[in-house]
Amino acid sequence: MLAGPGGDRADVITLEAVDLTKHFPVAGGLGMGRGHGTIKAVDGVSVHVSEGETLGIVGESGSGKTTLAKLFLLLERPTAGSVRFDGKDVRSFGRPDMIRYRRSVQAVFQDPFSSLDPRMRVEQIVGEPLIPGNGVTRGMVRDRVSEALQLVGLRRDSAALYPHEFSGGQRQRIAIARALVTTPKFILLDEPVSALDVSIRAQILNLLKRLQDELGLAYIMISHDLAAARYLATRLAVMYCGRLVETGACEAVYAEPLHPYTEALLSAALPLHPSARRQRIVLKGEVPNPAHPPSGCRFHPRCPRAMPDCATVEPTWKEAKPARLTACHLY
Amino acid sequence: MPLLAVEDLKTYFFTRRGVVKAVDGVSFTLDAGETLALVGESGSGKSVTCLSLVRLVPEPAGRIVGGRVLLDGEDLLQKTASEMRRVRGKQIAVVLQDPMTSLNPALTIGTQVREVVRLHQGLRRWALKEKVLEALTRLRIAGAQARLGQYPHQFSGGMRQRVSSAIALSCAPKLLIADEPTTSLDVTIQAQYLDLLKEVQASAGVAVILVTHDFGIVAANADRVAVMYAGRIVESGTTLQVFNRPRHPYTQALLRCLPDVGLEQEQLVEIGGQPPDLAQLPPGCPFAPRCPDRLPVCEQTLPPSVTVEDGHAAACWLAPAATART
Numbered sequence: 001m002l003a004g005p006g007g008d009r010a011d012v013i014t015l016e017a018v019d020l021t022k023h024f025p026v027a028g029g030l031g032m033g034r035g036h037g038t039i040k041a042v043d044g045v046s047v048h049v050s051e052g053e054t055l056g057i058v059g060e061s062g063s064g065k066t067t068l069a070k071l072f073l074l075l076e077r078p079t080a081g082s083v084r085f086d087g088k089d090v091r092s093f094g095r096p097d098m099i100r101y102r103r104s105v106q107a108v109f110q111d112p113f114s115s116l117d118p119r120m121r122v123e124q125i126v127g128e129p130l131i132p133g134n135g136v137t138r139g140m141v142r143d144r145v146s147e148a149l150q151l152v153g154l155r156r157d158s159a160a161l162y163p164h165e166f167s168g169g170q171r172q173r174i175a176i177a178r179a180l181v182t183t184p185k186f187i188l189l190d191e192p193v194s195a196l197d198v199s200i201r202a203q204i205l206n207l208l209k210r211l212q213d214e215l216g217l218a219y220i221m222i223s224h225d226l227a228a229a230r231y232l233a234t235r236l237a238v239m240y241c242g243r244l245v246e247t248g249a250c251e252a253v254y255a256e257p258l259h260p261y262t263e264a265l266l267s268a269a270l271p272l273h274p275s276a277r278r279q280r281i282v283l284k285g286e287v288p289n290p291a292h293p294p295s296g297c298r299f300h301p302r303c304p305r306a307m308p309d310c311a312t313v314e315p316t317w318k319e320a321k322p323a324r325l326t327a328c329h330l331y
Numbered sequence: 332m333p334l335l336a337v338e339d340l341k342t343y344f345f346t347r348r349g350v351v352k353a354v355d356g357v358s359f360t361l362d363a364g365e366t367l368a369l370v371g372e373s374g375s376g377k378s379v380t381c382l383s384l385v386r387l388v389p390e391p392a393g394r395i396v397g398g399r400v401l402l403d404g405e406d407l408l409q410k411t412a413s414e415m416r417r418v419r420g421k422q423i424a425v426v427l428q429d430p431m432t433s434l435n436p437a438l439t440i441g442t443q444v445r446e447v448v449r450l451h452q453g454l455r456r457w458a459l460k461e462k463v464l465e466a467l468t469r470l471r472i473a474g475a476q477a478r479l480g481q482y483p484h485q486f487s488g489g490m491r492q493r494v495s496s497a498i499a500l501s502c503a504p505k506l507l508i509a510d511e512p513t514t515s516l517d518v519t520i521q522a523q524y525l526d527l528l529k530e531v532q533a534s535a536g537v538a539v540i541l542v543t544h545d546f547g548i549v550a551a552n553a554d555r556v557a558v559m560y561a562g563r564i565v566e567s568g569t570t571l572q573v574f575n576r577p578r579h580p581y582t583q584a585l586l587r588c589l590p591d592v593g594l595e596q597e598q599l600v601e602i603g604g605q606p607p608d609l610a611q612l613p614p615g616c617p618f619a620p621r622c623p624d625r626l627p628v629c630e631q632t633l634p635p636s637v638t639v640e641d642g643h644a645a646a647c648w649l650a651p652a653a654t655a656r657t
Contacts, residue, residue, distance in 0.1 A: 060517035061488070167605045168373075197372040197606060198544050202588035202599040209598075224518055227590040231599065251595055268522035269592040270547025274570045277551060282526055283519045286487045 015072070015105065015186050015218070016048035019081035022067050026291060039291045041067040043242040044081065049235075051185055054212065054219040056233030056250060058226060058265070060287050063239040065222045069190050072220065073107055103129075106179035110191035112171030116163040122149070123159035126178045148177040151214075152207060169200035176207070180215075189221040193228055205231055226269045230254055238262045241288050241298040244317070248324040258326045261299045297329065305330065332404060333360040334505055334538050335384075340398035342376075342383045345391075349610040353379040353393070355562040363505065366532065366539040368549040368570070370585075371559035372606055377542045380559070381508045384540075385419050386410075402506070421451040424499035428511040430491035434483040440467075441479030444498050451502045466501035467494070469531060489520035496528070503535060510542040525552055546589060550574065555642075558582050561607050561617035564636070568643030578645035581618045616647070624649055 023038040042064040049055040059065050070076040072083060074090060082089045085101055093101060106129075109115040116125055127145045130136060146156045152173040163171055172192065179187050192208065193201040205228060211217060212232075223229040229236065233250040238259065246259040257263040267281040285302045288294055294301050300310035309329050320331035342354040354376045361367050369377045382388050383395050386407065400407040402422060410418065419425075427433040435443060444463045448454055454462055467475035470493040483491055492512060499507055509528070513521040529552055532539055541553060549556055549570060557567040558579065566579040577583045587600040604621035613619060619629040628648050636646040 060519060169605065198546075199372055199585060199588060199602040199606070202590070202601045203603075205590065206599050206601055226518070227592040230592055230594075231590040231596055254592070264519060266592070268519045270521075270545065271550045272547065272589060272591055272593070273574050274550045274553075275574075280522050280526070282522050286489060287517060287520070 012050050012052075013086045013104075013185055014048050014050045014084075015220075016046070016084045017068070017071065017081065018046050018084055020045045020068070020071055020078050020083065021080040022064075022071060022076055023079045037291055040242045040293060041290055042071065042078075045237075045239070045242075045244050046081075047237050047244070047247065049186065049218050049220055051218050052212070052216050053234045054221055054232045056229035056236045057220065057222045057239060058224065058229050058236065059239035060224060060265075062241065062287050062290055064242040064290070065239055066190065068239070069107070069188055069220070069222055072105065072188055074101070103182040104185045105188065106182060106184040106186070107188040107190065108172070108175050108179050108192050111195040112163075112168060112175050113195070115175055116171055118163055120162075121159065122154075122161055122163070122174055125163070125174060126159075126181055129178065129182045144181055145177075148181045149174075151180055151211065152177045167200075168196050169203055172196060172200075172204050173207070176204075176211070180211070183215075184217070186218045186220065189219055189223075189232075191223055191225075192221065194223070194225060201228070208232060226266060238265065241293050242290050243298060243327065244325075245299065245328070246324075246326040248321075252324060258320050258324060258331065259299075259328050260303050260305045260330070264302075264304070297327070334363045334365075334403065335361040336399075336401040337380075337384070338399045338401070340380065340383055340400065341396045342379050342388055342393060343396050344393045346610070351609045352562050352612065353609060354383060357398075357559075357562070357564055359557050359564065359567060361506070361538050361540065363538055364532070364536045366541055366552055366554045368541045368543060368553035368556045369559060370543055370546065370549055370556060372544055374561075374606055374609060375559040376562040377559050378510055381425070381510055381540060381542055384508065385423055385425060386415050387419075417451075420447050420499075420504070421502050422504055423506045423508065424502070424504040426492070426496050426499045426507065426509045426512050429515045430488070430495045431483065431515075433495050434491060436483050439480050439482055440486070440494055444479075444494070444501060447498050448501050462501065466497045469500070470494070470497040471527060472497065487520075489516055489524060492516060492524060493527070496531075500531060500535060500537065504537060506538045506540065507532070508540045508542070511544070512541075513548065514543075514545075528552070546586060558585070561609060561612060563617070563646065565618065565647070566643075566645040568640075572640065572643040576640075576643070578639050578643070578650045579618075579647045580622045580624050580649070582645075584623070 020042055021044055022042040023040050026037050026039055045068060047055060057065050071078055123145055126148055127141045130141045130144060145159060149156060149158060154173050193204050196204060209232060221229060221232050230250060236250045236253045237244055238246045240261050246262045257266055264281045264283050271277055283302045288298060296312045297310045297315050300306045307329060315327045315329045317325060317327045320326045338358050340354055340357045344351040344353055357380055371377045384400055388395060395408060444466055445459060448462050449459060464475050472478060472493060513524055516524060553570045555569050556573045557564045560581050566573060566582045573582060577586055584602045588602055590599055602621055607617050615630040615632055616634050619625050626648055634646050634648045636644045637650050638644050639650050
């Protein structure tokens, strides 16, 4: 299963966000004296991902990556815009469509120490998404669970154990098995290796890549680790303060970042060898508060290449190069 | 004489499951103004090593059971509790991973910086205030004067870490222990902080022990590296020696398994297995079960640390042979 980026075959299912927006109302905080306001956590984001590819979503804390993930998982209701699955708006879903969506879109979270219930056995954790009934028997659940455990490289007899009997890397494998058990098409990976030890990260990243090749999965990988994102992603979307600032094929973005923020983000990545110590583009200032985003381009107060227009006019989303979209006045 | 010499430090935890040898015979030295990176995974003993240096190992379960920690030739392990209180903050300062937990949320930033300066330098009133402002300004807290009355939650993550570094550096310590100082920070803020740390370190001449699990941080900031595994230093040397000619299979594997932000990679090199259980260590080399180059002797006897080149040592049975080959 190798649907390349942008594969427009009719049988390829696509998960997309169209102009997705999520604003959170905030009451005036203690002593802040600001009255009511909104946090524009996600503001007009459009991305899509098809079977077999990996969309990497990178950005810093407060950029809205996690809210975007929750919108995809239907854990939050969008303020505007929509999530579309196989061409259909999820809000128009009836029960059968919704069941299909839940089965097809699964998630693996960052911290396997908090994402697994300590009082459930592995068998129960992994089998939980498969509810017995409707012609599904316990035997079928058990078979499917041991199949999933095998896929992620855990022994079949781990099924009877509790999460505390496993190390961090193995727990993340359990979480992946739970995501796989419904034979999904899409898996949302929210910082899948950030909580793991360095020597274990490669194991999990390789496992995710192998599963993708074998099962034709699509991943949406949320990460602040640019190296890990580069390893898995085929396309990249860079977020800043609730907005997309740049999208494009992963290799193209890494080779030639268009938006000054992407450039700074890549430059801030640490060297892999002391001889590669170089002049980094060190951004001044802090990540802005999404409750009070800067005017114009949200990046302008920190941008090394800001022009007078940047502070007043919000840049439009445009194709700066073939298949490379960015929102910046430089283009 | 080096600024700090740690000799055969042993810190054990006595638990119901048995004795956990969190730090088991760690030795290293540090010169004034130098940066030593202590690298390892969780459970390798890097944080307990640091806590042992300032004698803050959680008691009664944890105890320093052996070794010496010589700061300017004086053994810190022989000092009384009240003598230690004058060392901490004054001569050795610590910056911890998460500034949200190391700063007191109920006290203003001003109070927290003032406390240290008043205790260790005995300053009062205007002199005190000036010193506090100087400490904050040096770590680039803009508008320090106005910010003295604010609480930690009113600061961003990067600023909080700079405030806790300002507290640490306010009394001009000789040694700064930074335990994963950037782990809770964003990538661009991490770059900011590391550059600032380097700059302040150079101007103040303070030696730094940088605890990290990230070889990127080592490559960016350290002069020397000590790699820890299961409570021991398995390899140490200058940053260039360790990156160019890693001698311990664990170091080699760690360096190889990192995804490279500058490269398109088909497959990452994995380290098989899991980090060991410190309460049930094998008799030989603790890395042996995961080691690709394992020999029969590795499972029997713990390898001693051998010097492979000037300033570069590795605790591996293969290290001397590798030296002979090159």
